[in-house]
Amino acid sequence: MTAMIDLRSDTVTQPTAAMRADMARAEVGDDVFAEDPSVNRLQELAAELSGQPSALFLPTGTQSNLVGLLAHCERGDEYICGQQAHTYKYEGGGAAVLGSIQPQPLEFEADGSLDLRRVAAAIKADDFHFARTRLLALENTHAGKVLPLEYLGRARAFCDQHQLGFHLDGARVCNAAVKLGVELSAITAPFDTVSICLSKGLGAPVGSVLCGNRELIDKARRWRKVVGGGMRQAGILAAAGIHALQHHVERLAQDHDNALQLANGLAEIDELRVDVEAVQTNMLYVDMDPALFPPLRQAMAEQGIRLDSRLPMRMVTHLDISREGVERVVAAFKQYFADRR
Known part of the structure; x- marks a missing residue:
């Protein structure tokens, strides 16, 4: 699973x-x-x-x-x-x-x-x-x-x-x-x-x-x-x-690195707006056409990726999200938008 x-x-x-x-x-x-x-x-x-x-x-x-x-x-x-x-x-x-x-x-x-x-x-x-x-x-x-x-x-x-x-x-x-x-x-x-x-x-x-x-x-x-x-x-x-x-304090740096990695990956998707320079710690914010948001959330949920319910969408990295998990999220987002084009 x-x-x-x-x-x-x-x-x-x-x-x-x-x-x-x-x-x-x-x-x-x-x-x-x-x-x-x-x-x-x-x-x-x-x-x-x-x-x-x-x-x-x-x-x-x-x-x-x-x-x-x-x-x-x-x-x-x-x-x-x-x-x-x-x-x-x-x-x-x-x-x-x-x-x-x-x-x-x-x-x-x-x-x-x-x-x-x-x-x-x-x-x-x-x-x-x-x-x-x-x-x-x-x-x-x-x-x-x-x-x-x-x-x-x-x-x-x-x-x-x-x-x-x-x-x-x-x-x-x-x-x-x-x-x-x-x-x-x-x-x-x-x-x-x-x-x-x-x-x-x-x-x-x-x-x-x-x-x-x-x-x-x-x-x-x-x-x-x-x-x-x-x-x-x-x-x-x-x-x-x-x-x-x-x-668990020093390891927070991993969460910060993962948030930046996630922001950089999502910023490559034309349909998304991500201010990579604004990412300082374990949070990033993603904006998009509101009409695109509900089907995206549903599609990600079906792949085991839970997202915020509001726009701009806050995404938060933490100790239960690995670098491999970040890569999985970026790949899922890219595939989703590629299939829609």
Whole structure:
């Protein structure tokens, strides 16, 4: 039977045999009482790697971002983020629904940054008519793009100047570190809180860690309990996260190489539009005549290739997609369009 190639997201990864073995051996305790040794080790490891004093294990990236925002902001406060940011668009409006925190979205720049001049203009005056601007939230990577280190330094200084908290949705921040060839802490240390997802390119079955200073992490721990994220013998899951951080970070470079290989191959097809130069990490975007898209998706599905359902079509490489798998996808696309001509 032909193996399935799923390009919809890096969330579809399966835990490796070595990761499953570590999970089976995990020491466990009650994490709500802070007595699970595997969770404690994961949190210590994440804090060390991120250059932050403390960390908190959570079941999902959405919850990790949520309790991070709740730790920074109170009811009637505001956070500034990107119009297409995950914290604003793809997390069910949790900050507003559960925290009464108002989002102030701004358009991203082409490189995935927020123009700090526009951010400054969006900060509300100290006036009871307005929500109180308390936090700037960035995303790295955003749509596969890596924020420059120089920009992060300027953003840190900006937040200090304007007395704003500084949060990073770093779901794929390890991809960013590998792309730049720097330690993770070079990217994450400037932030007050950083959410790092373990279940995307790093390949753990579930989980994220929120890293930050002790005061904010203590607040986040309380909010984790409030929103139902307190887990008991969670060390079985934490062991997967430890394995991911110790063994699956450097290999992300393979995913980046595969994404570029895939982009180059698909760019040779006249019916497709692919910006190869925009591919920085493990994502590429493919556009085409909308009428061509549904039959293409159906034809690829019949060959065991799963594709995104929207245009431009996002394609994401990950640890379950090999170079041979990329070659198979390119060949299938080329054959499909050749048969239609």
